[in-house]
Amino acid sequence: MRIFLPNSAHLANLEAFLRKCRFDKPTELHVRLHPRWVSVHPVAVALTAAAAAQVRQLGGVVTVGRASSKNHSLRYLAAMQLFKALGCEPPEKVRSHEPAGRFIPITQIRTSAELSNFIVEMVPLLHATKTEVQPIQYVISELVRNVIEHANSTTGAMICAQYYKARRRLALGVADMGVGIRESLSTNYTTSDDLSALKLALQPGVTGTTSGIYGSANNAGAGLFFTKGIACASDNLFTIYSGSGFFKLRRTPLAKRAKGIVIHADPDNDYHTEIADLPAWQGTVVGVDVSIDKGRTFAQFLHAIRTVFGIHRQAAPDPGFKAPRFA
Amino acid sequence: MTTTILLHDVVGPFAEDKDAARDLRINQIEPALDAGVPVELDFAGVPLATQSFLHAMLSATIRSRGAQVLDQIVFKNCSPAVKPLVALVAEYSQETDAMRDRRTRPEKRPSTIASRKNR
Numbered sequence: 001m002r003i004f005l006p007n008s009a010h011l012a013n014l015e016a017f018l019r020k021c022r023f024d025k026p027t028e029l030h031v032r033l034h035p036r037w038v039s040v041h042p043v044a045v046a047l048t049a050a051a052a053a054q055v056r057q058l059g060g061v062v063t064v065g066r067a068s069s070k071n072h073s074l075r076y077l078a079a080m081q082l083f084k085a086l087g088c089e090p091p092e093k094v095r096s097h098e099p100a101g102r103f104i105p106i107t108q109i110r111t112s113a114e115l116s117n118f119i120v121e122m123v124p125l126l127h128a129t130k131t132e133v134q135p136i137q138y139v140i141s142e143l144v145r146n147v148i149e150h151a152n153s154t155t156g157a158m159i160c161a162q163y164y165k166a167r168r169r170l171a172l173g174v175a176d177m178g179v180g181i182r183e184s185l186s187t188n189y190t191t192s193d194d195l196s197a198l199k200l201a202l203q204p205g206v207t208g209t210t211s212g213i214y215g216s217a218n219n220a221g222a223g224l225f226f227t228k229g230i231a232c233a234s235d236n237l238f239t240i241y242s243g244s245g246f247f248k249l250r251r252t253p254l255a256k257r258a259k260g261i262v263i264h265a266d267p268d269n270d271y272h273t274e275i276a277d278l279p280a281w282q283g284t285v286v287g288v289d290v291s292i293d294k295g296r297t298f299a300q301f302l303h304a305i306r307t308v309f310g311i312h313r314q315a316a317p318d319p320g321f322k323a324p325r326f327a
Numbered sequence: 328m329t330t331t332i333l334l335h336d337v338v339g340p341f342a343e344d345k346d347a348a349r350d351l352r353i354n355q356i357e358p359a360l361d362a363g364v365p366v367e368l369d370f371a372g373v374p375l376a377t378q379s380f381l382h383a384m385l386s387a388t389i390r391s392r393g394a395q396v397l398d399q400i401v402f403k404n405c406s407p408a409v410k411p412l413v414a415l416v417a418e419y420s421q422e423t424d425a426m427r428d429r430r431t432r433p434e435k436r437p438s439t440i441a442s443r444k445n446r
Contacts, residue, residue, distance in 0.1 A: 326401075
């Protein structure tokens with residue numbers, strides 16, 4: 001496998017970064033850094049860490065290309081614990097950062113208990129308000145639980161994040177080297193390719209555990225739909241990559257934004273980019289930006305997403321439906 | 328008599344652990360309902376829950392017992408973020424496969440005149 005961390009790989013242009021990756025030899029990983037500086041979304045860091053974990057588990061070799069001492073990103077990458085995840089020394093000696101207030105370094109999560117602990121422990125790291133933390137906790141829980149329950153990944157989920165306090169925005173990446181979405185859905189759904197499987201998984205009520213309506217007793221099949229919906233409602237980007245398929249939710253164009261941002265149940269109706277022929281990644285990688293701003297609360301986001309979920313199901317409630325009793 | 332379940336004591340301030348949700352359903356909610364005892368789910372101190380958690384805690388119970396089971400369950404102290412999710416899960420869990428099939432039945436085929444024109 002070969003990964004080049006460039007001077008720009010964010011959600012807006014992630015596909016260019018992915019296209020240059022090579023995932024062919026599962027027991028070798030060579031990571032190269034841009035000679036001057038590296039500026040990447042946490043999703044690129046999570047993907048690199050997931051690849052390294054898999055190679056190391058197979059007893060393979062991970063190497064990092066030489067970097068100039070003038071590369072100012074080495075401190076950032078070291079603070080993200082990328083070199084620790086790769087099992088290599090940084091190319092140059094760097095002083096470590098104090099992580100509080102800016103980012104969540106690469107963390108490997110394999111079990112439900114580890115996830116629950118992580119969600120509690122990461123809150124003080126971000127120095128964010130309760131309101132800001134809610135959507136972040138929600139998205140992390142849904143994405144990592146997907147990995148634990150469906151990916152069948154021996155190395156679990158790799159997660160890392162960066163918080164931009166000025167913009168009150170969290171950039172989050174979650175990557176695994178499991179079976180991938182198409183394989184996960186294959187027991188109950190037949191899809192023509194990875195991209196079709198991705199788009200199917202983004203629809204509410206679709207889960208690999210059953211073909212029945214709205215999932216099984218323990219799986220509703222709405223985690224990815226909610227995550228995409230939260231990104232959409234907060235006017236941010238969302239990407240998902242599995243096998244050769246790639247889907248990116250784009251921002252609503254300015255001209256259309258005045259009428260309000262619309263969340264869609266069918267990803268084909270979103271403003272999006274889709275690609276079917278990227279280098280095949282064995283597993284799933286999700287990148288998402290989340291923010292709370294402009295006077296809107298997370299509860300309002302959830303209410304909007306719930307409305308879409310309802311419309312997707314039916315135009316009007318059936319007679320005989322009961323509403324839950326609140327006290 | 329009512330069985331009151333204080334969710335904060337089980338899951339803390341963020342209800343997201345689906346294993347805990349399933350255990351609550353199997354070991355506390357279902358047995359109480361079986362005994363004809365109403366259940367009060369108290370979300371005090373739990374400002375946030377995931378839809379997945381609520382699904383694992385409620386959906387199978389509503390599906391297996393029907394909508395009338397909601398007369399036996401009260402959702403107490405739900406925050407503005409939890410309320411829409413409880414409503415959503417309760418709503419879709421009442422939908423049966425037959426209802427879904429009725430709604431998603433394919434549209435009528437093109438009229439025979441149009442079909443003949445294409446011949």
